[in-house]
Amino acid sequence: MNKRTYCNICGEGLGTDFLEGKERQVCTGCGKVYYENPLPVASVVLPNHRREILLVRRAKEPFKDMWCCPIGFAETGESIEDAALRELREETGVEGRIVQLLDVGSHANPLYGELLIVTFEAEKTGGQEQAGDDASDARYFPVMNLPKLAFDSQEKAVQRFIELKKDLWSIHDSFETFVESTVKDGINYPVRLLSDELADAVQKNSEKIVDLWLNDITTNPSTKTYRRVEREGLRARAMVIMGQFGAWLRKERGERELTLFYHGLGRERREGGVPLEEAISSLSLLKKHVWMFTYSFGVWEKAVDIYRMFELGERLVYFFDRAAYHTAAGYSKKDDRQ
Secondary structure, eight states: OOOOOBOTTTOOBEEEEEETTEEEEEETTTOOEEOOOOEEEEEEEOBOTTSEEEEEEEOSSSSTTOEEOSEEEOOTTSOHHHHHHHHHHHHHOEEEEEEEEEEEEEEEETTTEEEEEEEEEEEEEEEOOOOOTTEEEEEEEETTSOOOBSOHHHHHHHHHHHHHHHHHHHHHHHHHHHHHHHHSTTOOOSSOOTTHHHHHHHHHTHHHHHHHHHHHHTTOGGGGGGGGSOHHHHHHHHHHHHHHHHHHHTTOSOHHHHHHHHHHHHHHHHHTTOOHHHHHHHHHHHHHHHHHHHHTTOOOOSHHHHHHHHHHHHHHHHHHHHHHHHHHHHTSHHHHHO
8 A cells, every 4th residue: 555655734744653552654744643544345245035145256456357245445425335235236237225234344455455344235126137347247156155255354244144144044944844844745855844853852752741741631621531541551642642743743654644543542532431522632732741841941032943933833733633633533433434
């Protein structure tokens, strides 16, 4: 970076002096101190819905032909946010809106000296992607497979962007897989759901959950008849149901197996003199204790943790709804004839 030679106030030559713990340029005539401040630079991370971000290939030095996010100096009279959106428009043809601040970092440039680079996340509101001034190309790249960026500060900002979006992407992926797995039965998916961690814990603690359920079912007003049903028999049935729930979550059990088991359970309870409404209530109480066990894991502060609970709750509802339906069908005399 070129040093000043003359004072822009009085025109005298500049010397140096040690001030405020640092050597600085000082006018030999009027004594004006010339502080060296970093130049403000604005850059933009613009993602699309495919988890790609828009990069431009630099047409000029420094770093000619390298890729970077849209970037440029802030001008007098504009905010740093306005500068970021202007650079986005000039270099890519895209109109945007600032979403959030991602990072503030420093960069030493041999021509301009110290730069203060402020990087924002933005979203597209209009325009058409095309290389503008200072760029020879503009295109989207997968955020997890970017080329080497021209500026280290932007590498850092992109990593910050990924970190901020990680939980949201995990929730989105898990939700899509969950929906697909419920409407397309029998399909195996390589991606684990976020709630699988809780489901694994449920399986490991099945005996504890069943014990809580047994204490509830033999005292609850909605299941009075179960007080005379042999306790170990109830425990055995409940453990089978817990195992079925885990196998169903892993896609190891299909609808036909659930149908046969719960039709049989319905007939058994009917023949044992258990009213249908109490049989349904017993299943609801077991579902409740599975849910309460997972809730007892701790305070849920992150959105991803809250989603895990929501997702497992939805899977519980789906499984126990099928169990209750087929159990009720087992109470029908028509089911005996079938």
